[in-house]
Every structure is written in structure tokens, then in C-alpha cells.
Amino acid sequence: MSGTDHLDAPTGLRDVAVVAFAQSSHTRRTDQLSEVELLMPVLHDVLKQTGLTANRIGFTCSGSSDYLAGRAFSFTMALDGVGAWPPISESHVEMDGAWALYEAWVKLQTGEADTALVYSYGKSSPGSVRDVLTRQLDPYTLAPLWPDSVALAALQARALIDAGHTDERRLAETAVRSRRAATANPHAQLRGSADVEELLRQPYEVEPLRRHDCPPISDGAAAVILAAGDSARALHVNPAWIRGIDHRIEAHQPGVRDLTESPSTRLAATAAGAFDAPFDAAELHAPFTAQEIVLRRALDLGDGVPVNPSGGPLAANPVMAAGLIRIGEAAALIHRGEARRVLAHATSGPCLQQNLVAVLEGAAGTEGGAR
Amino acid sequence: MPPEVLSAPLIVEFPFTRSTGPVLGAFLTGLRERVVLGARGSDGRVLCPPAEYDPVTAEELTELVPLGQLGTVTTWAWNERPRPYQPLDTPFAWVLVRLDGADTALLHALDAPRHAVRTGMRVAIRWADERSGAITDIACFEPAPNAGAPGDSHRAEGSAA
The missing domain is CATH 3.40.47.10 (Thiolase/Chalcone synthase)
Incomplete structure (x- = not known):
């Protein structure tokens, strides 16, 4: 050792x-x-x-x-x-x-x-899995009502729409962007997407979420x-160095939280040094389209930062592995020399209750990388 | 032809009895008597459902506060196709409801027509006929009978449904 x-x-x-x-x-x-x-x-x-x-x-x-x-x-x-x-x-x-x-x-x-x-x-x-996940909820006040994962995500999406942070069209655009990006990912489950107009003609799963807003x-x-x-x-000739990593959790009851914000993501990102320098890309564990909006806001990721070039969890969502895959995909971008500084995020619990942020960097021509 | 896969049903169970303690126990017992209790948090906010420990400071909470039977919808989601075990078997809205006197919201079902449901809507508890000290003692919420009446004026968004 x-x-x-x-x-x-x-x-x-x-x-x-x-x-x-x-x-x-x-x-x-x-x-x-x-x-x-x-x-x-x-x-x-x-x-x-x-x-x-x-x-x-x-x-x-x-x-x-x-x-x-x-x-x-x-x-x-x-x-x-x-x-x-x-x-x-x-x-x-x-x-x-x-x-x-x-x-x-x-x-x-x-x-x-x-x-x-x-x-x-x-x-x-x-x-x-939609029903199984209800078993992770508070056994006294939530689990007996069987609120499935899509229903909880829909409550969060409605809060975001009410607050003016997004609308159904922008959510559909997120789905299209993610699944079209996944055409380059041989491991993805859903590759390619119909266009936004076609998606918006589809029925709701749990309003305001349609099928395309949900992960496979x-x-x-x-x-x-x-x-x-x-x-x-x-x-490895080009290791993906973990420059910072942190995770934080919020209250379990969805009604205690402001579902349009993610203070736990913000705090984890601050501790991981995410705001010290810009990113070339980000891999976000946002299983539902609306959750990407929450995370982009918490992480100050503007439209200039490519999010989920792998397709993200909207293209493949193996529960319990989808967060680790974000870190792996972020590292792979560095391994392949396609990016030098990448943010990886993972989530756990309903409505982004718990969040992990890792900052990965490749070397800038010198051993150990630039700080 | 893929190989035939042997399968058998498996029911996942949680065969334990738990004591609910002084806060949740009081809350659940209250529901049986058609009373909703909240817990006063460290900062004076009233939490409903009540928490045993403050969600911000982790301080132990002991003060319970009776709340109103009317509340305001803070967010909602329309469930056109209810799933097994959910509170209603006809289309309903999932809602977070901030009961009068509380500062946080409770998750439940709202039995109302789709066109009537919106954020800020005033709703009332519909009690189950038979109550056992469980969250399902609240059968669901329903539109408040005389929405916009005095008593909801302290909530700016509370108005007629």
C-alpha cells in the first residue's frame, strides 16, 4: 500500500x-x-x-x-x-x-x-418498478397511498410549470435531445425520438408528464x-481524476420541500468545487425531463454546456446503476479525449431527494492534470 | 425461439409491527378521531405531516398543533388511470395540500373533475367511514363546499374552484 x-x-x-x-x-x-x-x-x-x-x-x-x-x-x-x-x-x-x-x-x-x-x-x-419504488417512501404517511414514481415526478413537474421555469414543449424538447443523442450510444435502450410536435400529441401518463417525459x-x-x-x-494513459465529490440529502416529505429547487445538489456541487471552473459537459441523473430543469438551475448549467451526451437516464435507466453510469460516462468522455472537465451527478429517492456531485478532470498535457 | 423461463409469483412483504411513537402515534390516533395534528418546528413553522425531528435543525419536536379541515392545493398531477391500492379507483388528482394552520403540505388524492383542479384550489378533507388510525382515514380531499368563504382569505391563492 x-x-x-x-x-x-x-x-x-x-x-x-x-x-x-x-x-x-x-x-x-x-x-x-x-x-x-x-x-x-x-x-x-x-x-x-x-x-x-x-x-x-x-x-x-x-x-x-x-x-x-x-x-x-x-x-x-x-x-x-x-x-x-x-x-x-x-x-x-x-x-x-x-x-x-x-x-x-x-x-x-x-x-x-x-x-x-x-x-x-x-x-x-x-x-x-413504478409500484415497487413506493415501498421506499415513509411507511406511515406516504407508502399506504401508493404514490408511484411517475405521480411524484408529475407533482414536481407541475410545480416547475406553475413557477414559470418550464412548459410541456420544453420538456418534450429535453426528451428529443436526450434520445437523439443516444443514437451514438450502443448501450442505450431508447435511441432516437419522434419530433416534438408528435410527442405533444400523445396522451398524458400522469399529467403534466407524458410517456416521453419518463425514463424507460x-x-x-x-x-x-x-x-x-x-x-x-x-x-490508464488519461485517468479521469475525481477533483471533488460530495453528496447531500433533503427532507423526505415532498411537501416540506420546494420541489422547484435542489439545495442538496447546490450544496454538494459547492463542496465538490463544481463552481470553480466551467464544464465541457455534464452527465445528469435526471430520470424525468422536468428534473433536468431543476438540476440545471442548481448547477448553473447554461445552454452552452452539453447535458447527457450519452442520452442520459431518459435513454436507459437501470435502477441502482443509472447514477454510477453518469460517473462512468463522464469519465469515458475524458478517457476518449472528448472533454477535459465534466460534471457527473447521481440522485436517489423521490423528486431528487438526495444528490451526489462529482467533478472529473483529465490531464491538461501534464501528469496529474491542471488544477 | 428464446428458452422457456421458469417463473413463480413472489409477494414481497414487510411482516413487522412497529410502534409509532409520540408524534406520529398522536397524528395517526388523531386521524381516527377526525383531528389533524401538525408539529411545530424549530423555526415556528407548523409541519404536516408532523415530523419527529426538525427537517432543518434535526431538533426533537414535541409541540403538536391542531389544524383545520380545509386546505390549499400547492401542486397537483392528474391521474387518469389509477393503479392498484391507490386511494381512489376512478380518475383523480394527486395533490400536495397545505392545511389551514400548516406551513408544509400533505400528499393525498383529490376527488374532483379534471377541469376544476388547479394550484391554489381550496379543498376539504373527506373522512373515511371506518377509521383505524392510518393516513387512509383521510379517504381523499374534495373541493371545499363554499370556496372563497372567510377563513381562507389569509392564503392569497385560495379562491373559488
Whole structure:
């Protein structure tokens, strides 16, 4: 373990980078695959990119939800895919994989590991994810009413329209832009879109949201490898350095919050240093079109910043992996040399209750990157 | 031909009994008696549904305040096709309702025609005939009988539906 080398002098933090990212081709159903079988090709892919084997990974952390599988401790099955013998250093969060990545980042900061494998997966197809997600709500005042995820997002969209921040046409434009961008993403589930006029002729799902305002229901998995300092430089010629990462949460009751604002995103972004310099692109975990409006406002992202060049969660939304995929897609833009500074965001809970912001940067011609 | 996939039904259950504590317990017991209670927050705001801990300061909250049976819609969403277990099986509006005397809003269903529903609308609680100390003791909301009457004038957006 290299522990304390490569400390960033101003912050006392180790330099940690995303050095590999892999994801499945997300689809509506994978009846013939178990969760382990869904995950295995993604794990093989991400390890192959670095040449690492599972026994050379310092720390493994995963994110998934037992509610999708309907089975307690379902993530332990996926550990078979990783290879947990001889015993490995491992952890799991009942959250999107973006939060597993945060835990792995903290682990690397402690100096107890130099590399980490982060993975997450969600197989929504066995149940009705729209109804299953009601089970995450307050069990006394919300869950007994079964307010589904589309209904809650629709309440937020109405509040945004009432406040004059958007309208149904602009929401449709967001859907069209996202799904047309996804035509360049072979992993996306929905690629391409009818035009705005056609979309606005469609019936409402829960007014003011139409089907195009909602994410697809997806089965999918994703994995990322993190590495610190020289390990990162050895594993990738152009590591995507995590310059800042933070997550914050708001009150659970939707009626306590101003649904048109996202103070938790704002706070996380401030702590992550997001406002220190402009971005070349942003990958936002906004499963519903209207939520992109909230996030753009909280993050001061103007029309000049490309949002979700991958297509974003409107093009593929494997629950529990869609946030990690935002970080992976942001890193991939840097790996490919298409961007130097990218914002990645992940969300959890109803109506953007909890938010994570990461700032990723590539090197500007010199080792370690520009600060 | 894809291979045949074996499948079996699985009902996910949460087979635990929980005690609801002094705040939510009082709120739920109140509903059984057709009384809605809010909790006074650290900054004096009245929260409904009540919170055991202040959403901003995390301070423990103990003061409960009785609220009115009328309220104002702060946002809404029209649900043309209700899903299983939802409060009504005919088309309804999901609403956040700020009850008179409260500063935050409660989620519930509103039984009203689509054309009548709007933000700022005045609504009233429709109680369930049989009440058991649950949020579903409020069957739903309905348009306030004499909207615009005295008593809602302190809410600028409250007017006739």
C-alpha cells in the first residue's frame, strides 16, 4: 500500500481517478439472465480494460436494491460473480452504485487500498418498478397511498410549470435531445425520438408528464475501477481524476420541500468545487425531463454546456446503476479525449431527494492534470 | 425461439409491527378521531405531516398543533388511470395540500373533475367511514363546499374552484 504518497497539498486528499468503465446493453427484460449473469460480462469487461484480476483489487463495493429482487441480501449472490475467495475486502450499499463509488473513494482516501472495483446492477423487469419504488417512501404517511414514481415526478413537474421555469414543449424538447443523442450510444435502450410536435400529441401518463417525459424501464449493470496516484497513471494513459465529490440529502416529505429547487445538489456541487471552473459537459441523473430543469438551475448549467451526451437516464435507466453510469460516462468522455472537465451527478429517492456531485478532470498535457 | 423461463409469483412483504411513537402515534390516533395534528418546528413553522425531528435543525419536536379541515392545493398531477391500492379507483388528482394552520403540505388524492383542479384550489378533507388510525382515514380531499368563504382569505391563492 502506498498510503500517504501523492497527497494533494491544498486539500490533503489523495488523487483518485476513474481508470475504467463498463456497462451492459440495457434492455427492457432479461428474463433468461440472473442478476449474476447480467453482471458478469460487465465485470469481465472492466477488469480486462485495466489488465487487473479480481485478486489484485484492493477494495470492492457494490450498490443494488433488495426490493427489486424481492429477496433479502440479494447482493451476496452477485459476490459470486466477483470471486470472493480467498476473502476480499468488500462492502455494499443499498443505493445507486454512485454511492458505492463514494464509499470506495473514501476507502482509497484512507490509504488502505490503492484500487477499487465498484459495480451496481438493477433488474426491474420481474416486478412493476413504478409500484415497487413506493415501498421506499415513509411507511406511515406516504407508502399506504401508493404514490408511484411517475405521480411524484408529475407533482414536481407541475410545480416547475406553475413557477414559470418550464412548459410541456420544453420538456418534450429535453426528451428529443436526450434520445437523439443516444443514437451514438450502443448501450442505450431508447435511441432516437419522434419530433416534438408528435410527442405533444400523445396522451398524458400522469399529467403534466407524458410517456416521453419518463425514463424507460431497464435491466442493466455497470462497473467502474478507481485507482489512486501512480496506480491510476499505470492503469490508464488519461485517468479521469475525481477533483471533488460530495453528496447531500433533503427532507423526505415532498411537501416540506420546494420541489422547484435542489439545495442538496447546490450544496454538494459547492463542496465538490463544481463552481470553480466551467464544464465541457455534464452527465445528469435526471430520470424525468422536468428534473433536468431543476438540476440545471442548481448547477448553473447554461445552454452552452452539453447535458447527457450519452442520452442520459431518459435513454436507459437501470435502477441502482443509472447514477454510477453518469460517473462512468463522464469519465469515458475524458478517457476518449472528448472533454477535459465534466460534471457527473447521481440522485436517489423521490423528486431528487438526495444528490451526489462529482467533478472529473483529465490531464491538461501534464501528469496529474491542471488544477 | 428464446428458452422457456421458469417463473413463480413472489409477494414481497414487510411482516413487522412497529410502534409509532409520540408524534406520529398522536397524528395517526388523531386521524381516527377526525383531528389533524401538525408539529411545530424549530423555526415556528407548523409541519404536516408532523415530523419527529426538525427537517432543518434535526431538533426533537414535541409541540403538536391542531389544524383545520380545509386546505390549499400547492401542486397537483392528474391521474387518469389509477393503479392498484391507490386511494381512489376512478380518475383523480394527486395533490400536495397545505392545511389551514400548516406551513408544509400533505400528499393525498383529490376527488374532483379534471377541469376544476388547479394550484391554489381550496379543498376539504373527506373522512373515511371506518377509521383505524392510518393516513387512509383521510379517504381523499374534495373541493371545499363554499370556496372563497372567510377563513381562507389569509392564503392569497385560495379562491373559488
